Amino acid sequence: MGDRHEIDFFIGLPESEDHRVAELIPFDIVRNENSDNNNLELTDAQKSQRNSAGTLDIQNTKEWRQAEIPSANGQGNAGGLAKLYSLIVPEDNNLKLLKDDTVNQMTTMQIEGRDLVLAVQVRWGVGFILNKHKIIYGPIEGAFGHSGYGGSCAFGDPENKIGVSYVMNRMLDNFNADGRSIELINATYDCL
Incomplete structure (x- = not known):
């Protein structure tokens, strides 16, 4: 699929x-007060994700990048992800x-609540x-996508028929509402 549509993204x-x-x-x-590994409300899965330096020692290897782990190591750039989402909600x-029925399933709420791995309130x-x-x-309620480890995010906006993405290599201890991505998303909508 990526080759056919020239999407610069790999698993x-x-x-x-x-x-x-x-x-x-x-x-x-040290400077991020939200990174309390001793917080008893965090699950073991959440605590393991808070050890950024140790995790990145593995994620920065060729072996990790070449492994096919769909839930954890997609490799690509913002343009590739934005193009993928724009093909899910295209103007043409x-x-x-994807078929309309598939997109409808992706955009219809199945569950809402605190995700035990992501540690945030989520509508899935x-x-x-x-x-x-x-x-x-x-600003569009119907937008859907996924945020990633460290602050990245990508989404589709079916109302405006666009895909938007932000990726970075300077990680934050944050899953969503990263100030860097919010500024870029707001600027995108200011241009529409």
Whole structure:
């Protein structure tokens, strides 16, 4: 699918593409008061994700990037992710990547509540986070996508027929509502 649509995103990065990868830079645990590994409300899964430096020692290896772990190590750039989402909600139906029924399942709330791994309140469609209170993925309630470890996010906006993405290599101890992505998302909507 990625080759056919020229989407610059991989699950299992080919060795030929490894030279394009920027190493991930860990967040500063000392200065971030939200990184309390002793917080009893955090699950073991959440605590394991808070050890950024140790985790990145593994994630910055060629072996990790080449492994096919769909839930944890997609490799790509913001343009590739934005293009993927724009093909899910295209202006031109001839470019549509998925059937309407599939997109409807992705954008219909299945469950809402505190995600035990992500440690945030989330509304889930099938496989995607739904925009809650118009704060995660811009001002459109119908937007859907996924935020990533360290502050990245990508989403589709079916109302405006656009895909938007923010990726970075300087990690934050944050899953959603990263100030860097929010500024870029707001600027995107200011241009529409």
